[in-house]
Amino acid sequence: MLQFDILTIFPAIFDSYFKESIIKRALEKKLIKINIHNFRDFAKDKHKTVDDRPYGGGPGMILKVEPIYRCLANIKRKKKSKIVLLTPKGKTFNQKIASTLSKLNQLILICGRYEGFDERVRKLVDQEISIGDYVLTGGELPAMVIVDAVARLVPGIIEAESLAEETFYKKGYIEYPQYTRPEVFKNLRVPKVLLSGDHKKIREWRKRYERKK
Numbered sequence: 001m002l003q004f005d006i007l008t009i010f011p012a013i014f015d016s017y018f019k020e021s022i023i024k025r026a027l028e029k030k031l032i033k034i035n036i037h038n039f040r041d042f043a044k045d046k047h048k049t050v051d052d053r054p055y056g057g058g059p060g061m062i063l064k065v066e067p068i069y070r071c072l073a074n075i076k077r078k079k080k081s082k083i084v085l086l087t088p089k090g091k092t093f094n095q096k097i098a099s100t101l102s103k104l105n106q107l108i109l110i111c112g113r114y115e116g117f118d119e120r121v122r123k124l125v126d127q128e129i130s131i132g133d134y135v136l137t138g139g140e141l142p143a144m145v146i147v148d149a150v151a152r153l154v155p156g157i158i159e160a161e162s163l164a165e166e167t168f169y170k171k172g173y174i175e176y177p178q179y180t181r182p183e184v185f186k187n188l189r190v191p192k193v194l195l196s197g198d199h200k201k202i203r204e205w206r207k208r209y210e211r212k213k
């Protein structure tokens, strides 16, 4: 079973997304597990401080290294486990990375916040991942993106057949177009071949309409 451990100071952000649809079913079937850890609980002072001003001056607050370190130390590690830091400076996430991560037993995701984190946090992780060249207010949305893309590749969650035909399953490949009822919408018709019942012709048509991104 693949276990996700997410380190955040905003655990409530994850409440709704993981309680719906495919992720919800995967959790119920115990095909995956998701633990949310609030690293504020690992701050030692009475104000539970997780951030501080940057040495050398400058705007904003920086996440401190110790609460994250202590939170990580408190997580029981499985065999085949990886610690990933979410940061716009990381390697850009794609389907290939999702597939590699889906073969782990444990994926630990650290969500940054504010203006960044103490550079020494980077020493605690195996990999740094970005979900695209833009800056978000924190790593929580990226963590949800990664859990979603990775979890659906875990065997038993989605039919293997659907995964094999979908976009990006092969490098740079875009899936053929799909239609459902009605046959005619305004003046837009479903291609005749798809209504023909001729499976050989349908396969050929789909092959023709696959394309490279």
Ligand code: ADE
Binding pocket: 086, 087, 088, 112, 129, 130, 131, 132, 133, 134, 135, 136, 137, 138, 139, 142
């Ligand atoms: N944190 C803020 N922006 C991010 C991004 N684009 N990817 C990953 N983590 C982030």
